[in-house]
Amino acid sequence: MLNDTERETRLLMGNEIFAHAALEAGVNVVAGYPGTPSSELIETVARLRAQGCAEGVHVEWSTNEKAALELLSGAAYCGARVLFTCKQMGLNVAADALLSLNYVGVKGGTVLFVADDPGPISSQTEQDTRRFAAFAKVPVFDPTTPDEGFAMMKAAFELSERYGTPVIVRPTTRICHASTFISVAKHTVARPLPPEGFERSSRWIIFPKRSFEAHGEVNARLAEMAEVFSKEPAYTCFNKAIEGGGESACGAGDTHGASVEAPTLGIVAGGVSASYAKEALCLIEETAAREGMNVPPYRFMAVGTPYPFPASAAGEFLAGLHDVLVFEELDSVLEEELMKVAGAKKLPVTIRGKLSGEARDRGENTTTDIALRLAAFFDGESGETCDVTRDAIHGTLTALLQQTVGADALIPAAENVPIRPPVLCAGCPHRGSFYAVKQAIGLLRKKARKDNPNAPALEAVFCGDIGCYTLGNAAPLEAIDTCLCMGAGITQAQGFSLAEPRKKAIAFVGDSTFFASGMTGVANAVYNNHDITIVVLDNSTTAMTGTQPHPGTGVTMMGTRSEPIEIDEVLEALGVTCIMRANPYELDEAVEAAEIAIAFEGPSALIYKAPCIQISKPAPPAEIDADCCTGCRRCITEIGCPAIGFRPDAKGPKSADRGLAFIDDTLCTGCDLCVQVCPFKAIVSHEQLAGNGSSGTSSSEGGANR
Ligand code: SF4
Ligand code: SF4
Structure with missing residues (x-):
């Protein structure tokens, strides 16, 4: 334990707090791939390391999530504590490694920081990592606040080493990006590696017979962990139950409001929804107290370890209740687990939530929404003892917010803010690239008509990918027809070229995505001689997530320089014979290069290279x-x-x-x-x-x- 002089209280963002927690846990290696809302964790580790505040830690952006997790597993086999970071869909990329790694097991603490994006605010899907954890049979922590996330990160390393399992810490956007004051160590040192290091053993080799045995071990340790989460104070602190309502004052969040009556109503929440629910309960109780009314007695539980589900603790929580309302974001994970517990124990309790239509089935929850739903839940229970109506609750919330942030804050965002669709930045080099490709297609069409007036008009399909350039779909450019997942544009274009060969299939891919997931698609196009044009939009950074470096930039997160990998050399090595290069700001040059690449039959490539405006100095305006x-x-x-x-x-x-x-x-x-x-x-x-x-x-x- 560090003393006070070795710690300082700082205002930090959630992702910075997770980074500090991992460093205090002695993490040796940190690796991941950028993705909102997770990216700031690795950047914080790199910054602290560069400042000399985090000794002995290696940190890197890997080429993709799979590469990161596999690298980390090697270090973990040697006994290193390792931390993986990604956003929810990044875990799909690392899934192959994760599912096998769980069977093989780890020696050093192995924590996967996987940030979910309810909304979604910056993702293709609203997938729920708690579900993924259950699918992969990996335990998962789900923090309700950044402070709790700090404690969970440390607990996750301990749990990982105790059971030899990877462990997921899954915050959502509001936990990642909320800020709070927290005490952190001024200086950390990575934990020394065990002297014996990697010990040769058949356990590290995943043969089918060993997999069968390991599956049993995984099942056994999950059953044990479910009990540990229900009974050991180091973990039950994340699954707290409290009582409130009845004759009491505000009871949410502490025990002073314990009711004298036995509650029959229960509220269960997970993640940030647990914090919203506590705020909502306080609002309801304050409103009721002001009006001289009583809120019915209730029991509240925040579930911080959704998998393996703490069934024993949940069973005790459900005893005596006849209605339970569940709040969680994304999937109905807690609701279903509570149903299983109620069914197994034959408890006469109704579990309500997303599945019953009494909680939002997607997107983010809010304190206001939860307060209104809870008011209806309480009203439905005992209209005479508590006539806290929807209007009363909303009125109170309105009054409270008006006092603090002004009346405008209560106007729904859609009415309060002009709608501004996302667009490419002014001066973005991608604008010139898209424009040049479309101009080139127009010119090729004209030439073809001139040569043969009866020839069908040249058509094209534009396969996009993940990055800023997805915004090329907007008018007036309208240069993106599809966007599926990382690297898919290049391979989807090949499918289009087979199904609709009369159209030219053009794939747009960013430089970072090219290294992350694009190269296998290029090899496939060359090997099978697919007639596509790959347009690499090389802006020398990972722009969408905050200008992180990648293998083409020649900069590492350790502050060292490395030889940048040239994309045209990779394309050439993979067998692409037609490779054009142009500056997207030089329109004539860019159009001419596009004409040549698009007219080529077979796989061709066109590299538009100009730095993102976020990493370059602007010129004086036109x-x-x-x-x-x-x-x-x-x-x-x-x-x-x-x-x-x-x-x-x-x-x-x-x-x-x-x-x-x-x-x-x-x-x-x-x-x-x-x-x-x-x-x-x-x-x-x-x-x-x-x-x-x-x-x-x-x-x-x-x-x-x-
Ligand atoms: S010169 Fe200025 S106004 Fe013109 S396209 Fe570039 S950024 Fe836009
Ligand atoms: S600057 Fe004036 S003349 Fe030139 S394209 Fe714009 S509107 Fe037309």
């Missing part, structure tokens, strides 16, 4: 020459850069009543794509401005003078 602008709007309808706006009432010598375009110089990065798109040379680049002096009457907006 300007619109109001004397030349005709108000044709081509700059808006062709490329859709958010820095370009339009004033319909403005007049110029050539625009008549059509209005004038303008450039917001606070957004413009001076990429000059629009300069090349305007057919009337009305957009002037910073270089032209510097060379020619004044460009006439400029039409710009924004405050910055550059």
Whole structure:
């Protein structure tokens, strides 16, 4: 235990707190693949290590989740404590390794930090890692607050080593991104590895006979863990039950509100929903007290170890209850487990929740929603002793929030905030890439018609992938037709080329995704000679998740430089014979390269390379020459850069009543794509401005003078 002088209280984000907890647990190796809402954990470990606050730890972004978990398993076989990080869908990529690893077992503590995304806010699916844990037969912790997550991370390492099992810690977005004050060690040192290191044994080799034995061992240890989660204080602290309501004051969250009457109503919640439910219960009790009413006595349980489910503790909780309402995000995991316990013990209790339609079946929960549902639950129980109505609860919540954050906070977001669909950033190099490919298809179509007026028009299908460039689907670019999962664009394009060979199948893939999951698809295209064009949008970073490095950047999370892997060399080594390269900001060059790659029969590649604007210095903004602008709007309808706006009432010598375009110089990065798109040379680049002096009457907006 560290003394006070070795600790400090800091305001930290949930993911930073998880990082501190792992470091305090002596973690030796941390690896993962970026994905919202999980990414900040590895970045925090790397930062603390670089600052000299975390000694002896190795940290890296691996090429993908499978690579990360396999690397970590090797270190864990030697006795190292290891931490894996990813978002929920990343676990799908690592699933092959995880399911076998659980049978093989581990020596050093092996914790998988898998962040779920209810909503979803930045994911393709709302899959529930608690379900995945049960499928993989791996125990899972589900923190209700960042502070509890801090304790759970340490407990997870202990549990992993006690049973030789991987353990999952599964926070959701609001736990990952909430901030709180917490005491953390100022300096940590990775735990020394056991002197014997890796011990050769047949246990590390997953033969079928050993798998059969191991399956039995996994089942036995899960049954034991379910009891441990019900009975050992080190773990029952995560599955706390309290009582409230009746003659008491606010009882949620402590025991002073224990009722004198035996409760017949129960509330069970998991993850952040448990915190919301506690807040909701306090709101209800405060409202009832103000009105001189009583809330019916109730029993409340937060379940922090959903798998293996603490059935004994749940059985004790259910005794004497006749109605239980369950709040959890994503799947009905707790609801189903409680039903199993009630059925096995033949308890006369009704379990309600998602399956009964009394809780949200998807997306995130909120305190307001839970308070309203609980009010209805209590009203339904005893209308005479508690007439806390939906309106009363909402009125109280409204009053409370109005006092603290103002009335606007209560207006639903859809009414309060203008809808702003996500778009590629102003100056994003992907805009030029998409535009060039579509221009090239148009030119190839024209050429084909010229050669043979009866030839069918060239059509194309655009297979997208996971990253910022999925936003290329939006108007006016409309350059993404599909998006499935990491790396799928390249392989999906091959399916399109088989099913609809008259269309040219074009796959867009980012540089990080190329290394993570794209290379096997390229090998398949070459091996089977599929007629596709792979467009690599190389912006030299993993932009979508916060500009993390990858094998093509030549930078590691340990602060060392490595030789960057060149994507064109990989493509060449995999057998792609037609590889074009171009700068997506140079429109003529980009279109010409696309024409050659798309016209090639067989697998071809086109690499558009220009750095993400988040990692490059912007150039001075372009300007619109109001004397030349005709108000044709081509700059808006062709490329859709958010820095370009339009004033319909403005007049110029050539625009008549059509209005004038303008450039917001606070957004413009001076990429000059629009300069090349305007057919009337009305957009002037910073270089032209510097060379020619004044460009006439400029039409710009924004405050910055550059
Ligand atoms: S130069 Fe044009 S396309 Fe580039 S960021 Fe500025 S307004 Fe947008
Ligand atoms: S700047 Fe050029 S493209 Fe845009 S409206 Fe004016 S003339 Fe048309």
